[in-house]
Amino acid sequence: VAMLRRITSALCGLASAGEPWQMEKLYYPVLPFLAERLLKEDVTDHSCMCRAISEFTNNGSNERREEVLKTGVLPRLVELLGNADASVQRCALQVIGNIAGGSADQTQQVIDANILPAMHNLLKHKCYLMRKEACWLISNIAGDTAEKIQQLIDVDIFSEMIHILDSDEWNVQKEAAWAVRNATLQGTKTQKLYLAHIGVLRPLLKLLTTIRECGAYSNKHVMEIVKIILHCVLNLLDAGVRGFDAPQGEISVARLVRRCNGFDEVEQWVCLLSLTPHSIESIYIKQILIYCS
Numbered sequence: 001v002a003m004l005r006r007i008t009s010a011l012c013g014l015a016s017a018g019e020p021w022q023m024e025k026l027y028y029p030v031l032p033f034l035a036e037r038l039l040k041e042d043v044t045d046h047s048c049m050c051r052a053i054s055e056f057t058n059n060g061s062n063e064r065r066e067e068v069l070k071t072g073v074l075p076r077l078v079e080l081l082g083n084a085d086a087s088v089q090r091c092a093l094q095v096i097g098n099i100a101g102g103s104a105d106q107t108q109q110v111i112d113a114n115i116l117p118a119m120h121n122l123l124k125h126k127c128y129l130m131r132k133e134a135c136w137l138i139s140n141i142a143g144d145t146a147e148k149i150q151q152l153i154d155v156d157i158f159s160e161m162i163h164i165l166d167s168d169e170w171n172v173q174k175e176a177a178w179a180v181r182n183a184t185l186q187g188t189k190t191q192k193l194y195l196a197h198i199g200v201l202r203p204l205l206k207l208l209t210t211i212r213e214c215g216a217y218s219n220k221h222v223m224e225i226v227k228i229i230l231h232c233v234l235n236l237l238d239a240g241v242r243g244f245d246a247p248q249g250e251i252s253v254a255r256l257v258r259r260c261n262g263f264d265e266v267e268q269w270v271c272l273l274s275l276t277p278h279s280i281e282s283i284y285i286k287q288i289l290i291y292c293s
Contacts, residue, residue, distance in 0.1 A: 050088065062106065078115055096115060123161075123164065131168065138179045161176045165180070177204070233288055
C-alpha cells in the first residue's frame with residue numbers, strides 16, 4: 001500500500017511539471033491504474049489521485065478527457081463529491097469540471113453521471129473554493145447548448161446562482177457571473193426570460209454598483225467582470241420586447257431593469273468610461289441605454 005501511494009504521488013508530481021507530450025506518453029498507460037486505485041477505500045490516496053488526473057486534463061485536449069472517460073472513473077468521481085474529506089471533494093470536482101469543459105458529448109456524460117443533484121450542496125459548501133469550483137463547472141455546462149441550460153433550469157440551479165451573486169465572496173461571484181453570462185449567451189429566448197423573471201438582474205446590477213463604489217474599475221480583471229455583467233444585461237434585454245411596455249403575457253425586461261435602478265447605474269458607468277468610448281463596455285452600455293428611450 002505504501003509503495004502504491006508513493007507511485008501515485010510521483011505521477012501527480014510528474015503531471016504538474018511535465019511537458020504535454022511527456023504527460024500523454026506517460027499517462028495513457030497509467031490512467032487505468034489511477035482509476036482502479038480510486039475505487040479503493042484508502043482515503044489518503046484519493047486526493048492525490050484526483051489531483052494527478054486533474055493535472056492531466058487541465059487545459060488539455062478533448063482527447064485527454066476522452067482517455068479519462070474510457071476508464072469509467074466518472075461515476076466514482078461524482079461519488080467522491082460526498083466524501084468527508086474536503087480536499088478529496090475539491091480534487092474530484094476539479095476533474096469533473098475539466099471534463100465538463102470538453103466536447104458537447106463529454107459535457108453530457110458529466111450530466112448523465114448524475115452530477116446536477118449534487119450541485120446544490122456544493123454551491124452551499126462551507127469552503128468558498130468548493131463553491132467557486134462548483135460555479136465554474138456550471139459555467140462549463142451552461143456554455144454548451146440550450147438543452148444543457150434547460151437541464152440546469154430543471155433542477156433550479158440558477159436560484160443558487162442568484163444567492164451567490166447577491167452575498168458570496170468576490171471570487172465566487174465572478175464564477176457565478178460567468179455561468180449566468182453563458183446561459184444568456186447560449187440560451188433560448190424563453191430561457192433568458194426565465195432568468196430575468198426569477199430575479200437574476202438585481203444581484204448583477206448590485207454587483208455593478210459595488211464595483212463602481214469601491215473604485216475597483218481601474219483593475220483590468222475587475223473590468224472583465226463588468227463587461228460580463230453588462231453583456232448579461234444586454235442579452236436579457238434582447239430577449240424581451242423593446243421599451244417598457246409589453247403586450248399581455250410578455251415580459252418587459254427593460255421594466256425589470258428599471259425596477260432595479262439598472263438604467264441609473266448604467267448611466268453612472270457612462271461617465272466612468274467616457275475616456276474609452278470605443279471599449280466593449282462602452283458599446284454594451286450604449287446598446288443598453290437604447291432600451292431606455
